[in-house]
Amino acid sequence: MAVAGPAGCADLEELRDHIGDCHRCPLGSTCTRLVFGSGDPHARLMLIGEAPGKNEDLAGEPFVGAAGKLLDELLAGIGLRRSEVFIANMVKCRPPGNRDPELSEIETCAPFLSRQIEFIDPAVIATLGRFASHFVLRTTESITSLRGKVFEVDGRRVAPVFHPAAALYDTSKRSVLEDDFRLLREVIDRDEETITTGDALATHRAGVLLGRAAHPGDVIALSGGLGAGKTALVQGMAEGLGVVGHVPSPTFNILLVHPGDTRLYHFDLYRLERPEELVDIDFYETLESDGVSAIEWADRFPTELPADRLDVVIDVADESRRVLRLKATGPRSRRLARGWADAWRAAGAVTGS
Ligand code: URA
Numbered sequence: 001m002a003v004a005g006p007a008g009c010a011d012l013e014e015l016r017d018h019i020g021d022c023h024r025c026p027l028g029s030t031c032t033r034l035v036f037g038s039g040d041p042h043a044r045l046m047l048i049g050e051a052p053g054k055n056e057d058l059a060g061e062p063f064v065g066a067a068g069k070l071l072d073e074l075l076a077g078i079g080l081r082r083s084e085v086f087i088a089n090m091v092k093c094r095p096p097g098n099r100d101p102e103l104s105e106i107e108t109c110a111p112f113l114s115r116q117i118e119f120i121d122p123a124v125i126a127t128l129g130r131f132a133s134h135f136v137l138r139t140t141e142s143i144t145s146l147r148g149k150v151f152e153v154d155g156r157r158v159a160p161v162f163h164p165a166a167a168l169y170d171t172s173k174r175s176v177l178e179d180d181f182r183l184l185r186e187v188i189d190r191d192e193e194t195i196t197t198g199d200a201l202a203t204h205r206a207g208v209l210l211g212r213a214a215h216p217g218d219v220i221a222l223s224g225g226l227g228a229g230k231t232a233l234v235q236g237m238a239e240g241l242g243v244v245g246h247v248p249s250p251t252f253n254i255l256l257v258h259p260g261d262t263r264l265y266h267f268d269l270y271r272l273e274r275p276e277e278l279v280d281i282d283f284y285e286t287l288e289s290d291g292v293s294a295i296e297w298a299d300r301f302p303t304e305l306p307a308d309r310l311d312v313v314i315d316v317a318d319e320s321r322r323v324l325r326l327k328a329t330g331p332r333s334r335r336l337a338r339g340w341a342d343a344w345r346a347a348g349a350v351t352g353s
Helices: 012-019 054-059 066-077 103-120 130-137 164-169 172-190 200-213 230-240 283-287 331-346
Strands: 045-049 086-089 124-128 151-153 156-161 193-197 219-223 255-258 264-268 292-296 310-318 321-328
Touching: 012 103, 045 103, 045 130, 066 164, 066 172, 086 103, 103 130, 124 130, 124 172, 130 151, 130 156, 156 172, 164 172, 193 200, 193 331, 200 230, 200 321, 200 331, 219 230, 230 264, 230 292, 230 310, 264 283, 310 331, 321 331
Parallel strands: 045 086, 045 124, 124 156, 219 292, 219 310, 264 292
Antiparallel strands: 151 156, 193 321, 255 264, 310 321
């Protein structure tokens, strides 16, 4: 059955098929290749440029020319690779001679970008230059006054920055761009997911989804007071990882190993006095091995935790409401946090459920 428009597409692939060999505006007749966009379809950060240039038009990929090289450097400067973000443009076909896209061209192409944003569902959008900033922020303010600020649109953080090409012509803009990317990093890091559960059973259910979203090598660092539900969460994780049998609190054992479809290493650091004792329980080797590690009372030794881990802080808001704050500290844990939070949302789980 043919889809009616971008709204009828179910995912990015269908959207690309729907756009097809596009001649909805005159740019379709002058461009070599349509540049749909590329990167992680579930990226937390999406970057939106203006329109393909000569190199992009030939390659069918966004930002592969000189501005793209600078963009890669700016991303690397904040610890990100191109494959971890999604890059798209306002207009998908090259305007001849790299002229500015016309309003009618932008309006024709915009529904495709809007749908891309919906599918990728990024927490943070960086708008590169005036055209993308004006579209996403629905403003006509100059990019000079917009940059350096963070806006909220449809529940996402939007950070406008200069277009990288601007720094190729005016090198003084490079340090401004670097500042803006540092701000972008802060926005991404600040952007925590939260999962709200109710009683221990609901926390257990959230744990099942966490276990299902986890992959060998993932490390989940849990903190929260006595009775917050850390063990209930890990018991749910165990179920999600295919562990059979009872999963007790490891308070007296410090570490319990549970075989399952994926092995679960369940630590409880409450009784440890000094970080040196972690060596005695093979803490560091275990975290790097083939299972998923859940560490209760991880906040006792924060400097001993691996660089890429998912911090989960459980706050008991009241008797029937617990707020789990997720903070991913690297690409692996970002994927895990995203997968878990998405699964939780898809399950329609709500407070007190
Ligand atoms: N400039 C853009 O805005 N987009 C590209 O893909 C390349 C250069």
